[in-house]
Amino acid sequence: MSCEKKWIFVLLFVMALMMFSFCWYNMRSITWHPSLVFHCNSQPTINYVNTSSQFDLLKQDFLHRMLYEKPNALSPPRSDVLMMTPWFAPIVWNGTYNIDILNTQFHQKNVSIGITVFAIKKYTVFIKTFIETAEKFFMVGHKVNYYIFTDRVGDIPNITLGEGRQLVILEVPSYKRWQEVSMRRMEMIRDHARQRFVNEVDYLVCVDVDMMFSDDVGVEILSHSFGTLHPSFYAASRTRFTYERRQQSTAYIPTDEGDFYYAGGNFGGTVEEVYKLTNFCHNAMMTDKGNNIEAIWHDESYLNKYFLYHKPTKILSPEYLWPTNFGAPAFLKRRRFAAIPKNHNAIRNKRALRDYSRNKQKFHR
Ligand code: 5GW
Ligand code: MN
Secondary structure: HHHHHHHHHHHHHHHHHHHHHHHHHHHOOOOHHHHHHOOOOOOOHHHHHHHHOOHHHHOOOOOOOOOOOOOOOEEEEEEEEOOOOOOEEEEEEEOOOOHHHHHHHHHOOEEEEEEEEOOOHHHHHHHHHHHHHHHHHHHOOEEEEEEEEEEOOOOOOOOOOOEEEEEEEEEOOOOOHHHHHHHHHHHHHHHHHHHHHHOOEEEEEEOOOOEEEEEOOOOHHOOOOOEEEEOOOOOOOHHHHOEOOOOOOOOOOOOOOOOOOEOOEEEEEEHHHHHHHHHHHHHHHHHHOOOOOOOOOOOOHHHHHHHOOOOOOOEEEEOOOEHHHHHHOOOOOOEEEEEEEOHHHOOOOHHHHHHHHHHHHHHOO
């Protein structure tokens, strides 16, 4: 090869190299645009723009600017208590949530809350304090219906309520045995849930009446379904839980099962979930009744059985059910819903007193 030709080849090679590097450099910054894509086979085109979807009606909720301390992934707000169950249900303790965020969210959904309470026979004496303290502390700023189940309509006092709050008196039969009075709550809540509550409220909160609100109880408690840690057993071992232990009962829970011991005096959820819960408990009770057995702690035992296999989506700490005479351990920053010490002699009949203290002595509660 002559010297001249050799140089031409070298020149061509250098030029090709330059062109290649130029192209490569420029390609890097190309942002791909659909027009750059070549379609190999033509699919029939679907006009997505004109087809309607249920999503077209979606309303976009959003929060306004809010100022609050940033959550810190490495420093939990509480390290002295369990804040989450193994099935990722939050346990509601003071300091773990921001009520302003929650209130804004629940106001946007325009939620209404029904609170069911039973005042059968002499228990009507508790109604006044219950409602008056609820007006101060229960779901303030939200729509609330009080559903009072009673056999003594005339004994329910007239109480002026705040805006968006109303009192509904539901006349129901009373039962002779006190156990039945307590247990039949499940049936009555169930029946009214499907007939009435479902048309009137979004959530139900089902509580004892021998109680008073002494601090805020708000939308932080609301969830699909929720139960409350019993103030006598929040730290107890499984074997100490007073679940029903007789295998013949539908409420039976063996000693190697169970997450928490839930209190019969405060549970709730959406109307649909409370329907399912109360329906289960009532049917289980009826099955047991047919077999001549009644669970040790009545409705509470059936509630605990339900929550074992239908895990609640939120759990309330004992802040939400604390007996006034229990004192205040360090972890209990607030006492929101307090059990009033009862003058048992005045409020219960002799037989009830005897049955009750027998059980209480047996289980130290
Ligand atoms: C009466 C005697 C013994 C036990 C319960 C009652 C009773 C309960 C009653 O005569 N009337 C009545 O309305 N109840 C309802 O059942 C109340 O809503 C009460 O809060 C609930 C549970 O009974 P408590 O509160 O006496 O049960 P503990 O376990 O909270 O003491
Ligand atoms: Mn009670």
